[in-house]
Amino acid sequence: MKPIIVTGTDTGIGKTIVSAGLAQALGATYWKPVQSGLEEETDSEIVARLSGRPVLAEAVRLKLPASPHISAEAEGARIDHASLRLPKAEGALVVEGAGGLMVPLDDETTFLDLFARWGAPVVLVARTALGTINHSLLSLSALRARGVPVAGVIFSGAAAPRVEQTIVDMGRVAHLGRLGHLDPLTPETLRTGFEDIDMAAIRATMEAA
Template sequence: MKPLIVTGTDTGIGKTVISAGLVQALGASYWKPVQSGLEEETDSEIVARLTGAPVLPEAVRLELPASPHISAEAAGVRIDVGALNLPDTPRPLVVEGAGGLMVPLDDETTFLDIFARWGAPVVLVARTALGTINHSLLSLAALRSRGVPVAGVIFSGEAVPRVERTIAEMGDVPHLGRLDRLDPLTPDSLRAGFAQIDMTAIRAAMETA
């Protein structure tokens, strides 16, 4: 079973919560290769708190909450993109990117470049709010242009069926379900919310990619 990569159309759209739900549902380990911003609870800490699952240490930890290449410059370092390789784990592995596909790791390399090298299936997290059709279809086109397998789209936010259907149909990808805002956000509420996610399709993508 190949690892599963979680990326999004933007930052702050619920990738980490959806990653935690996938970790919980798959009995997986979690890895955030690059963490930019250490002042607040990190994504790895959020996933650990919500799931209790094994969390692999980040390959790169940067203090400044900004694009990784800018955070690295501020720290006086350069990210070694060649060293970012998928780890071997006894469990399934969920890998969360930072921001969207075209977020730079240095002045030449984006997360999309890394995902294309890895060749693992990607779940795209998309908002249901205004503007998401454009962002989602552009992201799907970028993934396809690099031959990255796409497991499908998980939507984040309140239900907007017409928008969701447009993205799935025009993007020619499976609609894997939608996760509404969870309040409170707890392991139990996350598990209940993920009852609406098509885990059968996600497992199949991990097995056949």
């Protein structure tokens, strides 16, 4: 079974919550290759808390909460993207990117380059708010141009049926469900929220990739 990669149309749209839900639902291990920002709870810590699943150590940990290439520069370092390889895990593996597809690892390399090299299927997390059609279709186009397999889109936010349908129709992609606002956000409410996510389609993509 191939890993499943979680990316988004932007930062702060719920990728980490979706990653935690996927790890929980798949009984998977989670890995965040690059973490920028260490002062607050990290994405790995959030996923561990919400999913109860094993979490692998990040390959790169940077203090400054900024684009990874800028965070690395602030520490006088450079990210060796060539060394970022998918780790071996027992069972399924959920991998979370940083920000969107075009977030740089250095001045020449983006997360999209990394995903294309890995060849694992991607779940795109997209807002339902204004502007999401443009961001989502651009992201899907970029993934396809690089030959990255797309499992589908998980929407984040309040229901917007017309917007969601436009994205899946024009983007020629599967609608994997929508995760609404969870309050409180707990392992239990996350599990309930994921009852609306098409896990069968995600598993099938991971097995077929």
